[in-house]
Amino acid sequence: MEMNEDLSSLEGFEGIVDLYRSKSTDPRIPPFKADFHFQELAGWHAFFNLMHFPGAPEDGEIRILGEEYRRLFSGVLWQGMHLSEVDHPKLVNLSSYCARLIRTPCIGRFVGFLPHNGREHIAADILDLPARDEHGNVTYLLSFIRVLTPDDDGDFAAH
Numbered sequence: 001m002e003m004n005e006d007l008s009s010l011e012g013f014e015g016i017v018d019l020y021r022s023k024s025t026d027p028r029i030p031p032f033k034a035d036f037h038f039q040e041l042a043g044w045h046a047f048f049n050l051m052h053f054p055g056a057p058e059d060g061e062i063r064i065l066g067e068e069y070r071r072l073f074s075g076v077l078w079q080g081m082h083l084s085e086v087d088h089p090k091l092v093n094l095s096s097y098c099a100r101l102i103r104t105p106c107i108g109r110f111v112g113f114l115p116h117n118g119r120e121h122i123a124a125d126i127l128d129l130p131a132r133d134e135h136g137n138v139t140y141l142l143s144f145i146r147v148l149t150p151d152d153d154g155d156f157a158a159h
Contacts, residue, residue: 001107003130004028010109012146013127016044020129020142030105033131033140049077049143057099058084060141069145072114072122090114098128098141105130105138111148123148 001007004027007017019040023031033050041048046068053060065079076088083095101108108128113121125148131140 001109002028003030003106005107007107010127012125013144016041016127016129016144030130030132030138032136033133033142036131036142044144047145049141049145051083051098051141051143053098053102053139053141057095057102058082060095060098069143072124072145072147101128101130101141102138108141 007013007021010017019036020031021027023035038045044066046066048064048066049062049069050064051060052063060083062077062079062081065077065081070077070079076086076091083098086092086094097108100106107130108126110124110126110128112123114124125146127144129142129144130138131142133139
C-alpha cells in the first residue's frame with residue numbers, strides 16, 4: 001500500500017493507524033521510530049514486532065518480539081534473530097518483502113494462515129509500518145498482528 005493510502009478500512013488496527021498517522025505531518029513520509037513511545041502501544045505489546053534494517057535486508061534484526069507474536073509463529077521467530085536465520089519454508093521471502101517496504105517505502109499487509117506447530121491453522125492479519133531512524137532513513141518496520149476468527153468481516157481464507 002502506498003504511504004498516503006487511506007487506511008481507515010483496516011478493521012482492528014484503527015488505533016495503531018491513528019497513532020501512526022499522528023506521528024508524521026506528511027502521510028507520504030514515514031514517521032521517526034523515536035516518536036513512538038512504548039506506552040502508546042498499550043494493548044499491542046504482546047502483538048508487536050520491531051525489526052531494524054541497518055544494512056542489507058537479510059541482516060535485518062528482530063529487536064522486539066511480543067510474546068503473542070512469537071507464539072503465533074510457533075517460535076519460528078525469536079527476539080535478536082536476523083532474517084538470514086529464517087529457515088521456515090513459508091517465510092523464505094520475508095527479507096525481500098521487508099526490503100520492498102523499506103526501500104519504497106510502503107505499508108505492508110498480510111492476511112492469511114501462519115505456519116503454526118507444523119500446520120497452518122492460525123488465520124492472522126499483519127500490518128507492517130515503516131519508520132525512520134535518527135538520520136531520516138527508513139530502517140525500521142513496526143509490525144502488528146491480530147488473530148482472525150470466522151466472525152471477522154471478510155473472507156480471510158481467500159487471501
